[in-house]
Amino acid sequence: MTVLMQAEALHRHYPVSGGLFGKPGLVRAIDGVSFVLRQAQTLAIVGESGCGKSTLARMATLMEPPTGGELLIDGTPTATASEAERRRLRRNVQMVFQNPYGSLNPRKTVGAILEEPLALNQRGDRSARERAARAMMERVGLHQDHYDRTPHMFSGGQRQRIAIARALMLNPRIVVADEPVSALDVSIQAQVLNLMMDLQDAFRLAFLFISHDLGVVRHIAHDVLVLYCGRAVEYASRQDLFAAPCHPYTRVLLAATPSIDPRHRKQAVAVKGELPSPLNPPAGCAFASRCPHATVRCTAERPAWRGIGGRGVACHHAEAM
Numbered sequence: 001m002t003v004l005m006q007a008e009a010l011h012r013h014y015p016v017s018g019g020l021f022g023k024p025g026l027v028r029a030i031d032g033v034s035f036v037l038r039q040a041q042t043l044a045i046v047g048e049s050g051c052g053k054s055t056l057a058r059m060a061t062l063m064e065p066p067t068g069g070e071l072l073i074d075g076t077p078t079a080t081a082s083e084a085e086r087r088r089l090r091r092n093v094q095m096v097f098q099n100p101y102g103s104l105n106p107r108k109t110v111g112a113i114l115e116e117p118l119a120l121n122q123r124g125d126r127s128a129r130e131r132a133a134r135a136m137m138e139r140v141g142l143h144q145d146h147y148d149r150t151p152h153m154f155s156g157g158q159r160q161r162i163a164i165a166r167a168l169m170l171n172p173r174i175v176v177a178d179e180p181v182s183a184l185d186v187s188i189q190a191q192v193l194n195l196m197m198d199l200q201d202a203f204r205l206a207f208l209f210i211s212h213d214l215g216v217v218r219h220i221a222h223d224v225l226v227l228y229c230g231r232a233v234e235y236a237s238r239q240d241l242f243a244a245p246c247h248p249y250t251r252v253l254l255a256a257t258p259s260i261d262p263r264h265r266k267q268a269v270a271v272k273g274e275l276p277s278p279l280n281p282p283a284g285c286a287f288a289s290r291c292p293h294a295t296v297r298c299t300a301e302r303p304a305w306r307g308i309g310g311r312g313v314a315c316h317h318a319e320a321m
């Protein structure tokens with residue numbers, strides 16, 4: 001399957017002033033992450049809040065440049081692309097945000113929201129744009145008489161359908177979705193995920209699907225990259241990851257995950273302990289302070305990234321898991 005996006009040891013470090021008494025420092029929001037995203041496939045990026053998911057999303061959509069490493073879209077290195085090339089690449093990578101209440105202009109009608117990307121890119125005349133908007137509304141399950149309504153008249157799930165429709169108006173090949181169902185009721189989540197999967201098949205879309213929730217990821221992902229403190233800790237196919245999670249952090253996350261399938265729903269348990277600060281990451285494994293299997297070696301020596309049976313993992317004790 002065609003590779004549409006490739007990240008090679010991506011970094012995004014933010015200099016911070018340190019406040020009144022602190023020293024200036026560097027927040028290592030993303031610290032050497034690599035992945036491959038293929039056509040018509042979903043790569044899920046998972047990890048708890050603060051682990052760098054949204055930072056990765058901003059780099060993938062070219063809203064922020066990496067401070068290190070390389071991002072290729074369609075085989076083109078984005079760092080050295082010309083301004084015209086970057087515009088083309090940006091059209092090819094569209095974004096859906098977590099909060100459908102904040103991401104849609106409340107004063108615009110659904111029709112105007114969907115036609116705006118076409119108008120900005122001088123695609124078609126007014127009537128062609130309206131036809132395209134109405135066709136997309138039908139595709140995502142919105143009624144034709146919703147065309148003249150404003151977002152506040154819709155439920156959260158419908159608003160996310162509008163946001164997804166808007167993202168698809170320019171026929172992108174990649175959609176970066178940052179927690180697209182996290183703000184929705186569990187009963188609505190599966191509907192929106194099913195819609196996304198239908199659209200993926202119909203348009204052969206690649207999804208970079210960002211979520212803190214493995215229950216949601218189990219539903220939609222082909223591959224899963226688990227992030228912890230700005231670094232990849234495990235990268236595997238969905239089958240492998242859910243059948244036998246290899247990194248202790250993945251195991252803890254999985255144990256903490258309620259299923260969105262009511263047959264498997266159980267009480268979520270919280271992950272114990274605090275995420276270390278990305279401003280002062282520990283010398284060894286970042287997960288060691290919370291890991292039930294941690295040894296002296298884990299605190300002293302950062303585990304190298306290695307391949308085990310078709311997956312990647314960064315843990316000294318992965319074989320014993």
Ligand SMILES: Nc1ncnc2c1ncn2[C@@H]1O[C@H](COP(=O)(O)OP(=O)(O)O)[C@@H](O)[C@H]1O
Pocket residue numbers: 014016027028029047048049050051052053054055056278
């Ligand atoms: N512009 C910024 N300046 C300084 N620190 C930032 C900035 N953006 C994000 N961070 C920090 O980077 C880390 C990762 O944040 P984020 O990517 O939002 O994580 P997530 O989406 O997984 O919750 C956090 O510690 C956050 O405070």
Ligand SMILES: [Mg+2]
Pocket residue numbers: 053054055
């Ligand atoms: Mg986020």
